[in-house]
Amino acid sequence: MTPFIEVKNLTHKYSAGTPFEHTALDDVSFSLERGEFIGVIGHTGSGKSTLMQHLNGLLKPDSGEILLDGVDIWQDKKTTRQTRFRVGLVFQYPEYQLFEETVYKDIAFGPKNMGLKADEIDRRVKESAAAVGLSDEQLTVSPFDLSGGQKRRVAIAGVLAMEPELLILDEPTAGLDPAGREEILNYIDSYRKAKHATIMMVSHSMGDVARMADRLIVMNKSKIALMDTPAEVFRHADELVQMGLNIPVLTQVFMKLKQLGLPVEPVYTQAQAVKALTALKGGNADA
Amino acid sequence: MLKDVTLGQFFPGKSVIHRLDPRTKLLILVGYIVALFLAVSWLSYGVVFVFLAVSIAISGIPLKSFFKGMKPLMFILLFTGILNLFFTQGETVLVQIWTISITLEGVIRAFFMVFRILMLVTGTFLLTYTTSPIALTDGLEALLSPLKKIKLPVHELSMMMCIALRFIPTLVEETDKIMSAQKARGADFESGNLVQRVKALVPILVPLFISAFRRADELATAMECRCYQGGDGRTKMKLLRMHGCDYGSFLVAALLITAVCVLRGFGL
Structure with a gap:
């Protein structure tokens, strides 16, 4: 059976051909199954963000390929665009990307771009808003009147509303208080269970990924250093410390x-x- | 893609040009521009060109970076060239198509105009490539300081300029990030007609403006925390001082202007 996502020998260089050339990903290969929760850990600059942006076609690999259900996402323009909807990407501090007049409109931005019908958009907006604990009254206010934690939820709901099969989150809990963090993590896990979606979460909190993830990817110096269950990964405590990580x-x-x-x-x-x-x-x- | 913006980028280095006092460089640039506009003949253009070429050679900045910065100007250059090419009256007609004619004078004039703009921009690039933004604003502030007498807020102006320059790369990076994020939500910036494309910019511009205001707020607080209260009584860590090479450069620049003036006097 073809895996849900397969990454083969992915290599990416920034500023190729200039003195500033820098290999961000070096011959990275792995595959993911549906419904998995993957934690991604790694030192700053280890290539985590570059990897995430490849998975939904924001960055084009210099060599290697990414297969979604066995189809190369760069096969043609339509497939690439479709990939953006099937693979949802929540960036770091996503609340800074809100722009619409109301929370409702902002969450509807993604589904609208997908070309969905009005009633389907409405269903998705309401469903994803509820999924991150936003009340109906909050849908009509301006996102800029909300608190930081609420804004973060709106931004995550904006991606959830596209109902991606793979949801990638880059440090979704950074800068939140412990209660807020716990809630966000629970929302993410319930989404996975409800839609049988695959989750990929970058985090610097070892405790969080250890608890949530089925498997961990450890990135170090543009390569995958380890990919295994948390129990196995944390057995390599000394190696992790050497990579500037912790257990x-x-x-x-x-x-x-x-x-x-x-x-x-x-x-x-x-x-x-x-x-x-x-x-x-x-x-x-x-x- | 946006990272390729080279306008006003500083290339650290150790050449004589890098080490010159920013005031010297600013004044010489003004002199250079004056000379460029006084030049009327092949010979005087040649003199100015040699001055520029030697300066670039000394600075050690790769020529490639100048060409890269020139890209956004292609349209203006083309426009100037074509306008001068077709609309210059002259006696020696080279090509005649209906009522439009290309004359030898037009060709020469178009060449000079394009060349003048190119040299003007290259000279300015040389200044920004070899001078850090802080040195540049420091120099500007020092040069404009006599205007304080007529109550012009020189320090505030130069501080504003310094901050603006400092935040260009930050904002470019921010724009890149926001673009990626909106693209991930299916925003499409590359297709559609003009109206659709302008509309597609809203999801980028709104967050960008908001973050710019937020940054401004934070910066103001941070400056206040460090007791910033304007230019009065503020001392500098790096005092501007003229050295031998500065005086030498002034001499060369003076020679350049004199040479161009003399040549002009002879009608050359």
Whole structure:
């Protein structure tokens, strides 16, 4: 079976042929399945953003190809444009891209560009607004009257309204308070479950990606350094630290405990930690 | 794509031209432009051209960057050339098509006009390529400071200019980002008629303006936090000082203007 998304030997150079030439992606290959939650971590400048912009056809690869359901997204102009709608991209600080007079109109921008009918646009706007916890009254106000966190939700809803099969988010929780972060992450996960969509999330919060993601992609120096389940990835703690990354605080604590001679294996989520600790006490984890 | 804008870009370097006092460079540029407009003959154009060519050679700026910056001017150059080519009256008619004729005088005139604009722009580029925006505004402020006597806010003007120059790359980057984001939402900037294309700019311009105002606000606060209160009593870390090479350059520039004036006096 053809994978949902397949990236083959993708290479991208910025300012090719000038003294400022810089290889941002170097022979990157991987594939994604439908319904997966992928976390992307990597040091600033490791090529994460460049990779994301390739997946929906904003940047053209210098070599290599990106297949969406087995079709090269650069096959022809129509396919590329269609890819933009099938692969939704939420940039960093997306609230700075709002421009319409009302929240409703701003969310409707994407669906409108898709050429959908008015009632379908209306359904999608309302659905995606509700999906990020915006009330009906908020649809009629100007997006510039909202708070920072609310604006972020409007911007994410604007992409959700296109109902992308692959949703890519670049640090969607940056600069939000803990409660706001938790909510946004939950909205993203419910969207994945509701539409059986694939999620790709760049984050600098190891705890967040460890908890949410099925698999992690670790980018380092324009290449994929590791791609595996969080448990496997965080086993390479020393390598991660060398790449200027870190492992979740919980995992650090457990590694230290292990060093101190306690019979525990490193964990990376709260649930696992509770289980491991109760087991240690000799109790029942489910109690 | 927008990153290719080279207008007013500074290329750091260590050449004599780079090290000259910004005031010197500004004054010589003015002198150079005067000389350029006084030049009327092949010979005087040649003299000005040699001056420019030698300056570029000393600066070590690759010629390619000058051509790149010239691209947006292609239309003006073409327009000037064609206008002069067809509408110059003359005796030696080269080609005659209906009522329009191309004369030898027209060809020469078109060549001179285009050449003059090219040299004018190249000279200005040389200044901005070899002088950092801060040095440039510093120099300008120093040159204009006598105007403070007539209550002209010279310091404020130069500070405004400095900030404007400083934010050009930032805004270009921001525009790139916003364009990508709107493209990701299916915005289409490349097709459609003129009206549709202008309309397609709204999703870029609104966020861009808002972010520019936000940045301005933040910058003002940051400046106030550092006790900025205008030019009065403000000292400079880098004082402008003239050196030997500055006086030397003035001498060369004076020679250039004199040469062009003398040549003009002889009708050459």
